Amino acid sequence: MSEQHPATGAEDTSAPVGASPDAAVEPVDAAPRRGMSRRAVLGTVGAAAGVAAVGAGGFAAGRATADPLQRHAYDFFGTHQSGIVTPQQDRLHFAAFDLTTDSRARVISLLRKWTEAAATLMTGSELGSGAAGGAYAAPPDDTGEALGLPASGLTITFGFGPGLFDDRFGLADRRPAQLIDLPKFSGDTLDERYVGGDLCIQACADDPQVAVHAIRNLSRIAFGDAAIRWTQLGFGRTSSTTRAQDTPRNFMGFKDGTANLRAEDVDLVDEHVWASADDGEEWMAGGSYLVARRIRILAENWDRTSLQQQESDVGRTKGSGAPLSGGSEFTEPDFTVTGRDGEPLIRPDSHVALAHPSANGGARMLRRGYNFTDGADDLGRLDAGLFFLAYVRDPATQFVPIQNALSSHDVMTIEYLRTTGSALFAIPPGVPAGATLGSDGGAFVGEALFA
């Protein structure tokens, strides 16, 4: 690890560094002193020409081209952690960890190291002495598969699971009331291999290799203190977190998250996403809570369902995503419009009707899910679905009632979805701009919890 380095950039973490989306951000000031920019290693990038680095010698994993999004670098520092209201990237690698140490000091030391490494990785720089620049007799500090790749909009978001607040670390009385133990929902078929975790890291990027590189290197740093409990790769986003983004489709082929909270809804995000000191735990102010659910889709059965039934189950058209009450995608559903038979055009037990804020006391979430596939099961069926990620201020009121309604009444959920993994994490606030990082007393994510 490098020694301390100054942090720069006062922008909110939701905003990309750099004025133009086309600008290839080269956050020189934020690069670790001894670390190297991956692009610097491989030569200058023709940023203005929109050309990314091509790996010299042909062995580096450089992409021949990179679109403007992939050249984004987001600021690690800010009131909130990055990777929440940040425009949702296309790729995910998520990891839940078990703490294997009983030492509070070791946990703090791990978080310091993780924080510093995350800040470095997000700039598109190599860790430590790099992948090919360190001592010849020693393994390289950086595993190297991201050499030649731009920052790719990488964000790294850390979370704390209930296990951090057990009797090992003297933090039991700091557990936020909002960090509940999720109840069992109807139809949950949880696989213990995908449940829980003491810590989590959400790495999102517009290049899957950059996201995987981040988790790989952060888990390497953790050996001895924390070990991976489970991970999840996501190959395509299923939500939009800004208005500039198109609504993507989930694995059921429908547009998903049309009504999602967006970064631009500042007041709503303040109300529904960000924890406040008034919520009970001052150390969580500016943080949030992350619900992670691995939802398998019984794709083969769904694919055999008629279009009429699919649309009726969802409550929207498959093509445009318009609510069945009429209009276009962003038209508010009108649950009072009835058809020939006097029944609502949007069935009361459709997904849209049950999940809509009007059916849930106005509860909203900021969803940030991903499509996943983990190959096939023993019967040759796709083990694929939605890795549901949602940021909320209070899971007990913003997630549990909605999930109960869906699990018990939503035909789509009951017949075609199986939740196989589940976890809840407290997401502490960000590390403030200007903070000094490093193993020697540097700032770190969640520092206020240990104060």
Place this chain on the structure above:
Amino acid sequence: MPRPALARLGAVAAIPVSALALAACVPNTQADGDTIAVSSTADACDVAATEAPSGTIVFDVTNDGDDVTEFYLLAPDGLRIISEVENIGPGITRQLVVQVGPGDYLTACKPGMVGDGIQAAFTVTDSGEDVISGDKAEQLTAAGDSYLLYVRDQIQTLEQKTAAFLEAYVAGDDDTARELYADARVHWERIEPVAESFGDLDPMMDAREADLAEGEEWTGWHRIEKNLWPPAEGYDLTDAERQELADKLAADTAELAARVNADDFTIDAFQVGNGAKELLDEVAAGKITGEEEIWSHTDLWDFQANVDGAAVAFGVLRDVTAETDPDLVEELDSRFAELNELLAQYGSIEEGFVLYTDLTEDQIVELARAVDALAEPLSRLTAAAVI
């Protein structure tokens, strides 16, 4: 797996005549030539063509108005409905696919779903193509009626066998109860989508432990199953608890019988076809994985019963489907036969099956593949039958 209240059949059953719901289905045979665009507004019904050749005609009906609209193809008297598509929300496009012989017709949009609609003449010229004759609606109604008789018969047997099963269970004769369990459930599983359409009864009668939300009370078949095949010590129930569970299941079964025997309970062809697909879903989602009968491992009885029910549904739609898609009928015949032959290797409902836990992984995979091979073409049955 339970389906919630009105989710399936209920929602469809609310549509009065089967032909109305059918119009929105995509046909197995594509229309010749282009589709005919229709724009429905508050005061206009613009049909892109006034003439089309006989055969399958496809209208793409877009609601460009502000009210819910409908589109009809009518006989020249303006009264008899050849086909229609209803419940088109503003801004939404729906397809109407219809088989039409040569002659004079009327098109009509009905914005706001009131009045006679905005009508215009529409001529179908003779293309020389065979068009399916007009007794289709009768055939489909007869198919639904025939399936209803099957459902009522199965539920009657279910009541009788459930009573015998519960008698042994309450008497503490667990051996007899275990013997009767799977055989009685066969009659539930054969008509499962119909039973599940009663969203209040189904969770009380057939919920598996995994279906329960935290704090929910567990009753019905699988609660008793766990008592009769306890996974470990300590699952005993008192006589009073057994009596309570038995009384509840008997009462719920009687209620189910009363509902399907009610005069106003009907099943249309659309529901029959979808029910067949859903029965195979049941196999694929629960039985093939051994999740349905997780304590008794009698999944193959349920499996066979689901397939039986699907075969009956296919049977009542067979003739009408043979007219529109003989290849599909042929494929379904052979896929049903293959799956039934495979199941027969493991027993029969009359003689009993091997337990799920006695199947090897390879055997389960083989069964799963046969289920998929049948389920895929079966999912096309409804559209083929009703168009």
